[in-house]
Amino acid sequence: MKRVLVTGASGFVGPALIDQLIKSDALVTGTSRRRPSRATAPSNRQYSHATFDIQPGANWAPLLYDQDVVVHLADGFNAFEKLPVCAHDDRASRRMDATLHLARKAIDAGVQNFVYLSTIKAMCGVSADQVLDETIEPCPTSLYGRLKLAAEREIMQMARGSNTRVIVLRFPVVYGNGADGNFTRLLKLADTPFPFPFKALQSRRSLIGLDSLATAISTAALNHGAASGTYLIHDDAISVSQMIMQLRKGLNRPARLYTVRDTWWPMVEALPKIGDLLRRLTKPLELSDDRFRQSFSWSSPIVLDHELQRIAQNYRSQLTAA
16 A cells, blocks of 8 residues: 655645545545644545644654655645736745755655646646647746746756656646635626626636546556656636536526627626636636646546536535525
């Protein structure tokens, strides 16, 4: 049984990943700054939890002892997503130092795999004019993306010549129960009677479901056949009009999509509250994850249309229960 240390165990991705690792017969140690509530803490003899604050110079030795794999989810860089790429923040520097310190200690401890959860924002901004893959030169547009890219490169460099394999995973918007950000905002908009002028919008954006992301991370952590490197992952790509259709289907609402003239879009994007969301979701951001699927013999466990409907159904059920 592989021994896996997961940082950020109580975050959005952590519980789903831990469940998947346990299903794959791993022995898992999770860390977070606060102990998870009973509702989220796994009740399994394969799991143990350590309350631990990730800081520069932290003593990782007791947690890293005898571990085969480290999965780092908790770098905290998402706090800087809205800052420009050239911004400077002392907190960001400390969080970078803390991440690199963990990576260094893990490599020194001889872990077999170090999996770093990055983001597609390490490559681009809110849109891309071409389908992204691992061969395209990264060009982040936020401090968040710049930090992720710098951490990726530093950890890779650190591990050269060692026995530790580094796997970096870049992923797009994550959807699922409990997701925050733009996807949840779109779901809430879909659960209204209002019509939307999205029918003609066919620009495709990649998405990945929470459970799918968990299986991809688990596969990367426990599979030893693929080479060190950076890999893109997603479920599939879909247009905003298709997203609205599938969400409203799950909500048992009519699609209510119509077309407007292109000249009207600046006015639509200027609308309060939803303008920024529309600017993000109506532009293309599609990626290819052929390299990851082939290298790790992985395929997404979900069908995107069906999963969007299921998420919407669960959202409605939770509202009804409340």
